[in-house]
Amino acid sequence: xxxxxxxxxxxxxxxxxxxxxxxxxxxxxxxxxxxxxxxxxxxxxxxxxxxxxxxxxxxxxxxxxxxxxxxxxxxxxxxxxxxxxxxxxxxxxxxxxxxxxxxxxxxxxxxxxxxxxxxxxxxxxxxxxxxxxxxxxxxxxxxxxxxxxxxxxxxxxxxxxxxxxxxxxxxxxxxxxxxxxxxxxxxxxxxxxxxxxxxxxxxxxxxxxxxxxxxxxxxxxxxxxxxxxxxxxxxxxxxxxxxxxxxxxxxxxxxxxxxxxxxxxxxxxxxxxxxxxxxxxxxxxxxxxxxxxxxxxxxxxxxxxxxxxxxxxxxxxxxxxxxxxxxxxxxxxxxxxxxxxxxxxxxxxxxxxxxxxxxxxxxxxxxxxxxxxxxxxxxxxxxxxxxxxxxxxxxxxxxxxxxxxxxxxxxxxxxxxxxxxxxxxxxxxxxxxxxxxxxxxxxxxxxxxxxxxxxxx
Numbered sequence: 316x317x318x319x320x321x322x323x324x325x326x327x328x329x330x331x332x333x334x335x336x337x338x339x340x341x342x343x344x345x346x347x348x349x350x351x352x353x354x355x356x357x358x359x360x361x362x363x364x365x366x367x368x369x370x371x372x373x374x375x376x377x378x379x380x381x382x383x384x385x386x387x388x389x390x391x392x393x394x395x396x397x398x399x400x401x402x403x404x405x406x407x408x409x410x411x412x413x414x415x416x417x418x419x420x421x422x423x424x425x426x427x428x429x430x431x432x433x434x435x436x437x438x439x440x441x442x443x444x445x446x447x448x449x450x451x452x453x454x455x456x457x458x459x460x461x462x463x464x465x466x467x468x469x470x471x472x473x474x475x476x477x478x479x480x481x482x483x484x485x486x487x488x489x490x491x492x493x494x495x496x497x498x499x500x501x502x503x504x505x506x507x508x509x510x511x512x513x514x515x516x517x518x519x520x521x522x523x524x525x526x527x528x529x530x531x532x533x534x535x536x537x538x539x540x541x542x543x544x545x546x547x548x549x550x551x552x553x554x555x556x557x558x559x560x561x562x563x564x565x566x567x568x569x570x571x572x573x574x575x576x577x578x579x580x581x582x583x584x585x586x587x588x589x590x591x592x593x594x595x596x597x598x599x600x601x602x603x604x605x606x607x608x609x610x611x612x613x614x615x616x617x618x619x620x621x622x623x624x625x626x627x628x629x630x631x632x633x634x635x636x637x638x639x640x641x642x643x644x645x646x647x648x649x650x651x652x653x654x655x656x657x658x659x660x661x662x663x664x665x666x667x668x669x670x671x672x673x674x675x676x677x678x679x680x681x682x683x684x685x686x687x688x689x690x691x692x693x694x695x696x697x698x699x700x701x702x703x704x705x706x707x708x709x710x711x712x713x714x715x716x717x718x719x720x721x722x723x724x725x726x727x728x729x730x731x732x733x734x735x736x737x738x739x740x741x742x743x744x745x746x747x748x749x750x751x752x753x754x755x756x757x758x759x760x761x762x763x764x765x766x767x768x769x770x771x772x
Contacts, residue, residue, distance in 0.1 A: 342638075344713040344772065345518055345631025346664075346676035352632045357717050358413035358517045362630045364672040369628060376625025379618055380406040380413075384584055386460045387609035393618075396609020398585040399463045400456035400595065402435050406622065409433035409513035409583060413629060414721035416513035418491070418731040419471060433513030434731070435583065436469060436493070437697065441505040445698030450501045450599045454582045463604055464499035478741070481756045488741060490732050500600055507704070509695035510730040511565055515721070517714050518680060519563065519572050520627030524673045525684070526665035527560050533659065533683045544656045544746050546685030546709070551700050554590050562684050565729040566699040567708040572623040580614055580622075587612040588619055628670060631713050634679075636771040645768025648761055652750045657709045659683045681712035681772065690744020693728065705745060716770040736769050737762075 343349040348362035361373045382394060383404045389395035403409045409416050409432075416433015436455045438448050447453040451466055459465040472492040479485045493508055527548075536547035549561040553570050554577075561567035569575040580586040585595050589612055596604060636642040649655065658681040666674040686706040696704035707729060715736060719725035727733035733742060743751040754762065 339637070341679065342634040344634050344679045345521060346678040347672045348518065348521055348628070348630050348676075348678075349633050350630040352630075353635055353717060353720065355412060355721055357632045358515050358629065358714060358721050360630045362520075362628045362670075362672065365628060365670070369624070369670065372621055372624045373628050376621040376623075379622050380625050383408075384586060384609075387607045387613075389609075393610075396586055396613030398458075398460040399604055399606035400466060400600070401458050401460075401585040402454070402456055402583045403433065403458075404584060406579065406584075409435075409579070410516050411723070412721050413516045415515050415718055415726055416731070417722060417724040417726040418510075418512065434469075435511050437509040437511065437699070438503065438506045439697055441507055444507060444704075445700075447597070448503065448506060450597055451503065452595065452597045452600075454595075455495070456585075456595075460606060463606065465497075466499055466600075467495045467503075468497040470494040470496055480759075480762070482759055484759060486737070486741060488732075488738055489734060491730060500603065507695070507697035509697045509699070509704075512726055512729070512731040514565070514710070515714050515718065516626050517629045518631045518678075518711065519575075519629065520668060520670055520673055521631070521664060521676065521678045522562050522680060522682075522684060522711065523572055523627065524664035524668035524670075524676070525562075525662055526667070529662060529665070530560055530684055534685055542653075542656065543749060544687070546657060546683055546687050546746075548684075549686050549700060549702055549708070560684075561700070561708075565707055565710075566702040567684060567686060568700050568702070572626050573619055576619055576622045576626070580619075586614050588614045589616060627668075631678075631680075632717055634771050635716070636767070641764050641767045642771045643768075644761075645764035645766070645771075648757070648765045649768055652753045652765075654747075654750050655681075656750075657683055657685070657687055657747065658712055659709075679713065682709040685709060687747070688745040690746075690748060692742055692744045695729075712769065712772045714772065716772050737766055740766075740769075 347364055350360050352360055384397040385391055385395050386397050387395040397404055418434055437453055438455060439445050440448055456466045457469050474490050474492055476488045493510060495503060530548055534547050536545055538545040549567040550558050551561040551568060551570055553559045554574060559570035561570050563569040563575040569578055577588050577590045580588060581591040581595050592612055660681055661679050664673055664676045668674060686702050686708055688705045689707050694705040698704060727739035728742060733739040740754055
């Protein structure tokens with residue numbers, strides 16, 4: 316072999332090595348918080364590179380996240396104060412194995428709710444959009460402590476719609492009809508209803524670490540570039556009275572992990588904190604309900620900080636199959652359909668996170684954390700802060716392919732209506748309608764490649 320030919324072969328080997336290295340980098344979805352995991356505990360691992368104190372705080376937060384709150388008074392001081400009305404008795408009841416909640420499993424046509432599946436129902440009077448119901452508040456509680464009546468029994472009926480791809484392949488989409496029975500404290504009357512399931516908890520600290528300037532730069536509320544995408548930041552009040560960009564929740568209604576923890580403890584479990592010092596009861600319910608307290612507050616600042624820290628440092632599983640022909644073809648199709656206009660593949664964190672390892676990190680969450688109009692099909696027709704009934708935060712896609720592995724039941728979209736990633740794609744409308752229609756027009760092999768890519772995340 317000549318020297319020239321030898322150099323050419325060497326250059327080819329180096330080039331292939333660089334390609335593999337680049338693919339490995341793209342597989343590091345969580346940047347410094349990435350772990351290799353693909354089993355049932357894939358969402359429950361802590362990020363690498365934590366200090367000893369950070370790792371110890373993670374362990375404490377893990378116990379707070381998983382342990383059940385109990386009725387006060389109890390010998391387990393510090394863990395009592397549940398309810399008196401609630402939806403779940405622990406954080407992990409809504410986020411089993413740090414993954415997603417799910418709707419009740421269908422049993423024939425009528426579906427009765429299970430305990431602790433991470434499903435909640437928000438309501439508002441129809442003529443007072445976004446405000447709490449005068450009797451039942453903002454969130455319906457279908458569980459209660461002994462001697463107290465739950466607010467309501469929730470009844471779901473699945474409804475099905477049939478459709479077909481351009482090549483004739485058929486599909487079926489599921490949605491929910493929601494009804495209420497056994498109203499314990501008076502009539503609901505005409506209400507706006509929004510059903511939500513608990514999302515996976517991974518990567519929260521990385522999303523929190525993205526600078527507000529980065530999110531504002533991604534926003535285009537007036538669609539000035541004319542691409543049909545008009546995402547906007549959701550400005551919400553913080554605990555100190557300032558206004559900040561919301562990042563967490565299906566409508567980006569919470570700005571920090573601490574505020575998300577406080578809201579979930581209060582609304583879902585009935586636990587008070589410094590930020591929310593009274594039980595989650597309306598004046599109409601206080602007349603009928605008396606219950607002992609687990610303390611004032613029931614979750615002190617230490618518990619809030621440890622729970623937020625736990626969520627902050629949960630690791631992100633590595634992408635699986637990066638570099639394979641099918642996954643890389645799907646990645647290319649994902650970009651060609653302009654799914655990346657909202658599911659932004661790559662972002663950089665700032666330097667304000669309390670976790671130094673997360674500073675200036677390149678991450679691949681596949682989100683812009685902005686609100687987007689998702690059309691009539693996904694609309695809940697209920698305002699949430701400044702988010703309209705048609706707007707939803709772009710859901711991060713990291714971990715989406717492991718939901719069925721981690722959770723007992725795969726559920727996608729805000730209310731768990733979609734049983735597969737494919738169904739979730741088909742529900743997209745509004746700003747995502749052109750991408751959804753392009754997906755429907757793809758040949759079967761290209762659809763399979765796109766779904767293989769999403770399954771790899």
